[in-house]
Amino acid sequence: MGVGNLPMNVELKHIHKHFGKVHANNDIVLNVPSGTIQGILGENGAGKSTLMKVLSGFIQADSGEILLDGHPVTIHSPADAIQHGIGMLHQDPLDFPPMRALDNFLLGHSGGLFPDRKAVARDFKRLAAQFDFSLDPDSYVDSLTVGERQQLEILRLLWLGARVLILDEPTTGISAIQKAKLFETLRKLTAQGMTVIFVSHKLEDVEVLCHTVAVLRAGKLVGEVKAPFQTKKLVELMFGKEISLGARQAAGPGRSVLELRGVAIEDIRLRMSDINLSVRGGEVIGLAGMEGSGQGPFIRACAGLMRTVGGRVLVNDRDLTGKSYHAFKRNGVSFLPASRLEEGLVPGLTLTEHFVLSEETKGLFIDREGGRKLAEDRISSFNIRGTPLSTVESLSGGNQQRALLALLQDPLSLILLEHPTRGLDIESTIYIWNKLKERCKQGAAIIFISSDLEEILQYSDRVLVFFSGKVSSPLDASKTTVEQLGNLIGGKGWESLKTEKAHG
Amino acid sequence: MVRSNRWVNLGFQLAALVLALLFTTLILLAAGAPPFDAYANILRGAFGSMINFTDVLAAWVPLLLTTAGLLITFAAGLWNIGVEGQIMLGAIFTTWVLRELQDTSMPPALIITLGILAGMIGGALWAMLAGALKTFGGVNEIFGGLGLNFVATALTLWLIFGPWKRPGVASMSGTVPFDDKLALPAFTGLRLSPWALGIAMIAIVIVYLLLQGTYFGLRLKAVGKNPKAAFLLGIPTWQYMMFSFVLCGLFAGAAGAMQVVAVYHRLIPSISSGYGYLGLMVAMLINYQALWAAPIAFFYAALNIGSIQLPIVLHLDSSLSGVLQGMLVLFVLLVEGARQRLMKKA
Known part of the structure; x- marks a missing residue:
């Protein structure tokens, strides 16, 4: 096992994926020939991660086809993906911090009950040397930097036989030297015929590294550009044409x-x-x-x-x-978190109970009548579609946000x-x-x-x-x-x- | 819509009861015992005579006290497995105060009151340990509580066989029984004390009001359901969790105290009688609704007392009641899960 596997072409045909009302991937067609570094660019929520999750088996597309070397495949799980030769490097390394590097390396390897640790350690060192990674197989993962964990994960995927490497925002949180080494590694791999898909929002990284760049916006593939790149063009594709701004109210200086x-x-x-x-x-x-x-x-x-x-x-x-x-x-000071039901509101409690909780309390016992009045008041002044006895999880997202504001x-x-x-x-x-x-x-x-x-x-x-x-x-x-x-x-x-x- | 839901829910719960009985019957048949005789015996054992019935009530007292305490920790989202040890520490503290004061000239009523208060404090202190382990040590309350239960058992045994042993030879039958005047007054000829009954009923009413009607209860529920959001709403989360441990410990300690002053009149190795674990089952079975604590705890106490005769009459082990109690909880949870799935689809 290791590097030097057969090259592989990846084709995505008409991939669609919905999450509720959101059309996260809308008819994506993408062709990545082996030996190229394909950039996937887009702002948050553009659908990059969804597309990569489809390709790496984390989720299934609603419709569409994935072709590897021209053969249509169905990828059921990440383990399935690696069987097909697709390995994904996640933004947050999916490793097991309290374990040694070598143990992490062994995970996901389907080879009997008692792995041959010595042979694996040899493979590990050989692979690490090939890419000039200075990783100690016996060190604990939590003692490694993000960049080193990334290197460990790359080695693991290669060792498992990955021929397509997907990297999700790999340059976040690593040092400049580690970044240079990562890029060098990726170039080496593609020179050997590997296929690399590089997901990023960093224009600079994409421009330096990729051969072609596909830009996603709002679930659609809005354009593909080949190197050399023009920054202006990429930005325009990413964010769309400039839209005229509405009237702004300038705030006067206060304290x-x-x-x-x-x-x-x-x-x-x-x-x-x-x-x-x-x-x-x-x-x-x-x-x-x-x-x-x-x-x-x-x-x-x-x-x-x-x-x-x-x-x-x-x-x-x-x-x-x-x-x-x-x-x-x-x-x-008040803080309203992005995850409304996870951090902002208490699922299982009603709107009334939330408003009662947010108020100054008088006495020991809850003033039920006062609470109901308060809730009715807030519900009407914040235009929340719900009743005083609605539990917060039964509200729609917009109404939950209004409820959060009403709690201020x-x-x-x-x-x-x-x-x-x-x-x-x-x-x-x-x-x-x-x-x-x-x-x-x-x-x-x-x-x-x-x-x-x-x-x-x-x-x-x-x-x-x-x-x-x-x-x-x-x-x-x-x-x-x-x-x-x-x-x-x-x-x-x-x-x-x-x-x-x-x-x- | 709402009303039909309520009927559907009731139907599901009845189904759970039937399934639990069915399964217990299967086990009885497998053991070669006549199931209907067994059930009849349990009924007779629980309600066959005034003595039996009052024994059920006497067992109901500590179970209800424990359940009342557990409702508070469950409201805060905590699995207070350590409640068993908290009962034991309550009993130990009560025994200790009674031992210290029994030879003084203090009036017995005062000694008993002090003993019960000491028991409550003992339970609360033990609960605080579990809470502190969770809050400051990052030890999950389930593991911390379980560990503390073993320590509490060891402590009980050490006291019985060590410092508090009977003159002459130490024995599994416990410490020297206290004088009759240090027992909570009981109905004549019965083992039931109206005082203990009163304390248990007051306790469940207090917990009901606390959880249903007070700001404290509401905040506790918020902490239990979503500590992050509760914190952002301005509730001091870890303090509330800690306080719920202490409150639960007070009730569990009171249960332990009752075991000493109203039931056994001494410290015995199995002083908690498993009421802690039984209380956990009751709390789960009633889905943490304080309103149902009294009847369901009574039902469980009846099963416990009713099955005492089984070994004598039918040569069955009295743990049969435990089988039925456990089955009931499992099936109620199972049926509840099934109900939620079915309702979601509908």
Whole structure:
């Protein structure tokens, strides 16, 4: 086993996949000849991951065909995929941290009850040497960096006989040197006849590495481009033509509600440091960036849900550095998470019970009559389609989002939102933003994450762009175009910006 | 629509009961025992005489107290398996206070009251250990509770055979029985104490009100159903979980105290009588609805007491009641799962 297997052509024919109302893959036709690096480019939710999951057997397409070397195949599971020679490297390595590298290597290998560890260790070292990976088979996986885990996973897939390698956002969270080595490896593999499918939203990586690039947008394949690439063309394909923006309301300057002084934030993948920002009441700040670029930790740090590792966080001129979310909440900060039913609402409880929970309590016993009145009141003023006794899980997504907004306490200084309108129809989206703008008029500031660039430019006063742990200085939303933003998100055009501080 | 659903649900639950009986009957037939005689014996054992009936009530008391406590931890989303040990620690603390104070000139009523309070505190402390292990040690409450149960058993045995052993020779029959004046007053000629009965009924009413009517109960339910969202709603989640452990421990400790002051009048090795595990079954069977705790706990107590005679009369093991109790829980859960599937499709 190992490298040097037969080359393989991959053809996808008219792939369709629906998730409820969402047409995640709409008639995708793609032909990847062996020996090429095929890029798949698109923004979050464009359907890249769905397509790759179909190809790697995680999910089944509703209709369409997969042809390997001209033969139609049905792939039932990831194990099935690897039997066919298709190996997928996930964004988050699917390994088993508390085990040794060699044990991980052995997993998924169907070879008897007692594996020949010595022979496998030999194979491991031979493969690692071939690609110049310095991996110790006896080291524990949790002691490895993301890049090393990736290398381990590549070796494992090759060893299992993969002839097609799918990589999902492989350059997130790895060092520049590891990235260079990864690219070198991929080029070597394709030179030997392997087929590589490289999924990314990073224009720069795609441009440097890929032979051809297919761009997905809203479930459709909107274009295929061959190297050499023009950045402008790719951005246009990714985000569509620029749409004229609606009327914007400029917020007048208010008092400072949030101040970040030299803040540093760290999670497993990224480190952001020296972030300075002052947010005034009535202002809306949009956070743009591909998922996992650092905006998530940033907004959670602003809520006290994530400890900062340096600098100071001030809310209404009060130093709350290192305090818990509940301290932030007492100072008028509210955080609305993207996953409404997982983090924001309590499935099994009714709307009334939610409103009662969100209010200040008087006495020991619940005032049922008052709770019902409160619920009816909120339901009508937030136009929620549900009754006081509806459980939250019975509501539609848009109504759940309205319910979340209706839970916000009064008064508020700062509202932090993750993807406030994700998955909502136009009507709900407009409604939600009208409600949020009302809050701004009352003096609250809003910071929100969105992957919809038009939403960001339309509703924000200022925009922060995140890319691989870099945070841009605040951009004036009225002077920024969708194209500029798209470039920045893909890691282009940062040289001309004054960044807060660059960190890999 | 709603009404028809209710009838359908009732039908499903009856089906579960029938299935459980059917399965137990099969087991009886396999064991070569006459099933109907066995059931008749259980009925007679539970309700055949005033003594039998009051014995059922005496067993109902600790079971109801335990179930009441468990309803609180279940509301908080916690599987308090350690309740068994919490009952034992309650009994140990009660015995300890009674031993210390029995030779003083304090009035017996005061000693008993102090003993019961001490039992509640003992249960609460043991529950706090499980809670602390979960909150600060990251030990799942099921594993922590199970471990603590073994420790509690060992502690009970050590006390009976060590520091608190009977003068002369230690024995499995427990510590020296307390003087009659240190027993909760019972109905004449019966083993049932109206005081114990009262305490158990007050306990279940308190828990019902706590969970149905108070802000505390609502927050606890929010924590149980979705701790992340509860935290974002401003509820101090781990404190609530910890507090629910303590509350459950208080009730379980009271159950242990009742075993000492109203039933056995001493510490015995099997002082908890398995009421902790039985309480878990009752709580599951009633789907964590406090309203149903009293009747279902009574039914289980009746099965327990009713089957005591089986070995003598039919040469069957009294664990038959356990088979039926377990079957009932399994089938109710099974039928509930089936119901949800069928209803979803419909």
